[in-house]
Amino acid sequence: MQHRWMSWSCIVVTTLALSTGLFAQSSSQPGGSKSTPDVSGIWQQVPGKSQLRFTDAAPLQPKYMQIFKDNRGYPPSTDGSGVNGLDPEMYCMPDGVPRMWTTPSPFEIVQVPGRIYIIHQSLQQPLTRYIYTDGRDHPKGYPPSFMGHSIGRWDGDTLVVDTIGLDGITWMDTYGTPHSDALHVVERIRRTAKESLEVEFQFDDSQAFTHSWTAKKTYKLYPDWQMMPGLTCEDRFRVDFENKVLLDKKEWIERRDTK
Numbered sequence: 001m002q003h004r005w006m007s008w009s010c011i012v013v014t015t016l017a018l019s020t021g022l023f024a025q026s027s028s029q030p031g032g033s034k035s036t037p038d039v040s041g042i043w044q045q046v047p048g049k050s051q052l053r054f055t056d057a058a059p060l061q062p063k064y065m066q067i068f069k070d071n072r073g074y075p076p077s078t079d080g081s082g083v084n085g086l087d088p089e090m091y092c093m094p095d096g097v098p099r100m101w102t103t104p105s106p107f108e109i110v111q112v113p114g115r116i117y118i119i120h121q122s123l124q125q126p127l128t129r130y131i132y133t134d135g136r137d138h139p140k141g142y143p144p145s146f147m148g149h150s151i152g153r154w155d156g157d158t159l160v161v162d163t164i165g166l167d168g169i170t171w172m173d174t175y176g177t178p179h180s181d182a183l184h185v186v187e188r189i190r191r192t193a194k195e196s197l198e199v200e201f202q203f204d205d206s207q208a209f210t211h212s213w214t215a216k217k218t219y220k221l222y223p224d225w226q227m228m229p230g231l232t233c234e235d236r237f238r239v240d241f242e243n244k245v246l247l248d249k250k251e252w253i254e255r256r257d258t259k
Contacts, residue, residue, distance in 0.1 A: 036111065037157045039189055042227065043197050043219040044106040052080050052102050052174040054201060054215035064178050064208040071176025082176030088169055094127050095120070096146035096170040097163055098185050101199060101217060103174070108227050116152060116159070121227055131161055138164055144181045146170055158190040172203075180207035195221040 045051060060068055073083040084090045095103060100120045110117040114134035120127040131152040142149045144167040152161045168181040188200040197219040204212040 036154065037159070037191065038111070039116075039159060039191050039197060040109050040111045041221045041223060042106050042108045042225045043221055045101070045104055046218045046220050047104070051104065053177065054098070054102065054173060054203075054217075055213065058172070058177050058203075059210040059213055060178070061208055061210055064180075067178045068176060071171065071178065081174050082171065086176070088171065093170070094146040095122050096127075097129065097148050097150070097166060098187075098201060098203070099171055099173055100127065100129075101201075102172075106222065106225060106227070119227060126227065131159075133159075138162075144168065148185070155188075158188050161185075161187040161189065163187070178208060179203075179205050182207045192218075195223075197221065 050056065058068075071082040071086050077083075081087070089095060100107070100118075100122065103120075103122070105121045107118055107120040110119065114132065116131040116133055118129040118131065120129065127147065129147050129150065131150040133152045133154070135153075136151060138149050138151060142165040144165050146167055148163045148166040150161050150163040152159050154160070163185040166179070166181065166183045166185070168179060168183070170179075171177060172179050172183075182205050184204040186202040186204075190198055192198045199217050199219070201215045201217075202212060203209065203214070
């Protein structure tokens with residue numbers, strides 16, 4: 001499983017041309033105060049006992065407990081990860097919400113009027129999450145996706161994010177904790193210090209969990225870091241693409257030109 005996180009060594013620590021406070025908003029939010037709290041910047045999870053998961057034991061329904069056991073394999077891996085062959089990430093699928101919060105990879109929060117972007121440096125590709133803060137509601141019939149649909153509002157110094165429409169194919173964490181399409185995630189994001197970000201989570205899923213449950217994680221600010229595209233899937237499939245697809249295309253062109 002060492003290959004799982006090797007790509008993070010490609011993250012270059014350089015000085016940003018723009019300060020992390022650049023995206024802090026001074027414009028007023030609809031019905032809010034004249035200034036918006038600043039949670040922008042590049043952050044990375046603070047290492048801890050439960051870094052790759054939210055809890056030691058999620059309250060899973062019997063059906064989903066069996067799925068969890070299958071995802072863990074027997075005997076379970078010593079590095080805390082699930083079975084590679086069952087992990088959507090190993091097939092270059094996005095980590096999605098909420099798993100993106102459990103990885104050791106960095107992410108950048110960018111604030112602009114009406115929305116917030118969270119750009120996650122995932123193994124597959126930089127993933128951008130859209131959080132709408134312009135007062136809109138969730139659209140009806142929103143199709144399940146890896147990132148879901150997120151709307152946010154400010155509660156004092158805390159950004160409250162409500163997310164639905166999450167595809168049940170994803171894992172909640174690297175351990176292989178499953179969920180269904182009914183998963184509803186609420187995050188409370190706030191800056192507890194200049195270089196510290198705290199995120200409180202509430203998870204509701206009547207199909208997968210016996211009851212709603214909560215978790216908390218902290219992240220550290222790295223003002224001198226710069227996000228870099230690191231496409232593991234590009235590396236993983238590039239050789240196959242060059243050896244087969246491009247070769248087939250070259251042969252097809254040569255055959256066409258000789259006719």
